[in-house]
Amino acid sequence: MSDILQTLSDAMADAVQQAGRSIVRVEARRRMPASGFVWSADGLIVTAHHVVEHEENIRIGLPDGSQTKAALVGRDPNTDLAVLRAETGGLTVPAWAEADAVRVGHLALAVGRPSGQLQATLGVVSALSHSPNENHFFAQTDVVMYPGFSGGALVSASGQIIGLNTSALMRGASLTVQTPTLRFVVESLLRHGRMRRGYLGVGVQPARLPKALAEQIGQKSGVLVMSVEPDSPAERGGLFMGDTILAVDGQTIENGEDLVSSLGGGRIGQSVPVRILRGGQVQELQITIGERG
Amino acid sequence: MDNNLLQQLNDTLADTVERVQSSLAQIVNGRGAGAGTIWHPDGLIVTNAHVVRGRHGLHVVLPGGQRLPAAVIAYDEPLDLAALSVEAAGLPTIAVGDSRQVRPGQWVMAVGHPWGVIGAVTSGVVIGAGAQLPEVGQMQPGREWIALDLHMRPGHSGGPVVDSAGRLIGINTMITGPDVGFAIPVHVVKAFLKERLGTQKMAV
Numbered sequence: 001m002s003d004i005l006q007t008l009s010d011a012m013a014d015a016v017q018q019a020g021r022s023i024v025r026v027e028a029r030r031r032m033p034a035s036g037f038v039w040s041a042d043g044l045i046v047t048a049h050h051v052v053e054h055e056e057n058i059r060i061g062l063p064d065g066s067q068t069k070a071a072l073v074g075r076d077p078n079t080d081l082a083v084l085r086a087e088t089g090g091l092t093v094p095a096w097a098e099a100d101a102v103r104v105g106h107l108a109l110a111v112g113r114p115s116g117q118l119q120a121t122l123g124v125v126s127a128l129s130h131s132p133n134e135n136h137f138f139a140q141t142d143v144v145m146y147p148g149f150s151g152g153a154l155v156s157a158s159g160q161i162i163g164l165n166t167s168a169l170m171r172g173a174s175l176t177v178q179t180p181t182l183r184f185v186v187e188s189l190l191r192h193g194r195m196r197r198g199y200l201g202v203g204v205q206p207a208r209l210p211k212a213l214a215e216q217i218g219q220k221s222g223v224l225v226m227s228v229e230p231d232s233p234a235e236r237g238g239l240f241m242g243d244t245i246l247a248v249d250g251q252t253i254e255n256g257e258d259l260v261s262s263l264g265g266g267r268i269g270q271s272v273p274v275r276i277l278r279g280g281q282v283q284e285l286q287i288t289i290g291e292r293g
Numbered sequence: 294m295d296n297n298l299l300q301q302l303n304d305t306l307a308d309t310v311e312r313v314q315s316s317l318a319q320i321v322n323g324r325g326a327g328a329g330t331i332w333h334p335d336g337l338i339v340t341n342a343h344v345v346r347g348r349h350g351l352h353v354v355l356p357g358g359q360r361l362p363a364a365v366i367a368y369d370e371p372l373d374l375a376a377l378s379v380e381a382a383g384l385p386t387i388a389v390g391d392s393r394q395v396r397p398g399q400w401v402m403a404v405g406h407p408w409g410v411i412g413a414v415t416s417g418v419v420i421g422a423g424a425q426l427p428e429v430g431q432m433q434p435g436r437e438w439i440a441l442d443l444h445m446r447p448g449h450s451g452g453p454v455v456d457s458a459g460r461l462i463g464i465n466t467m468i469t470g471p472d473v474g475f476a477i478p479v480h481v482v483k484a485f486l487k488e489r490l491g492t493q494k495m496a497v
Binding site for chain 1: 298301306309396397398399419421428430440442456457458473
């Protein structure tokens, strides 16, 4: 029975060591180096956007102690992610923990390699924020983000990587970008060098719907169009100031966040149905979604 | 509920704490106080140099509450280590572990008297060990530390950091923030005692 603590201790150190085979040091800023981890064996590395301050002269410290140069592939400030390509191959790809394998209360370790050697802190998963429609999978933890831990991994009890840790997105708590969001952003960065965001060209505010209408269409609010930019997709599609947007491509719009999430990269260039309320009548327009430059 | 893993873990933790507390001393130095670890049954106690600095009316309070005057028999300011001697015999000593085998992520516990709370415990994991730690690497180049992810406070100084078997792996020495502490590895303590005291009073 007295072995249980020893077993726990060994399991934690083993998890760190296992994940550590894929965790690297990232030197891309003047202050102290940060961390990153292997995305693919042929040299793709993911790290935090905010630790990549200079795009020239990026150096990677590999788990075997050797050093290599890397180039920036792309970055996304919204999720604080950056993808680098190291001039090397034969890297160890980590085992990934899927989003639904992580539960509030689970033990998790933050693992980094800012000094060249592995370092770890322990905590629990405090909260999860999952919104599959928006490819939004984040975990909040109480792990201590030791200096240089940004860009490193949150590691599960079995040594799988839960996601990428960043101290930049939220004050006073450690946030982890989980694997589905990582995958989504990394794939977009590999294809386009950036995250593509859709563009409509309107200024909006949420607006409560008349009670009868709300009951009829099953939603309490929409967004009122306050302004329409000249020559924007909205103007070309026939949207006017004073219209209330109710849905985009079948996705209900009740507030500004709903509208932003409906304008993900996937709808760029597509003509989609936009349901609006105009003069008390529900109408449908066809609008071709643009791309935010 | 004895097959409940968390309950078993809690029992083991409490047993480990009791064992470590049995060899934990208080160092009373004028108004200040720190912690010390009983290294040898004949009254050899290890602590930080900064805990005994000044040495006015230096006393040790043993785990049983006995208060004895103490003499400083070895002192190293840069290393921040000191060895004290009290007139006693048959004291419970701490088991000494191997600080060269420390792994990031392994469980650790620090015991001391934070803010004067006697024998208080904090536990966490090893962040990393060695001479290349970001916050202390530049202070004394080449010097080895164990960085700890736990909540040390004033009064932990000089007390033990133990591994999952309750073995001493370091001496709590300083903090660089509310959540990060640094300990002197026990192999450095051993070398200090060997150099200053020879084999006299060494634990075997």
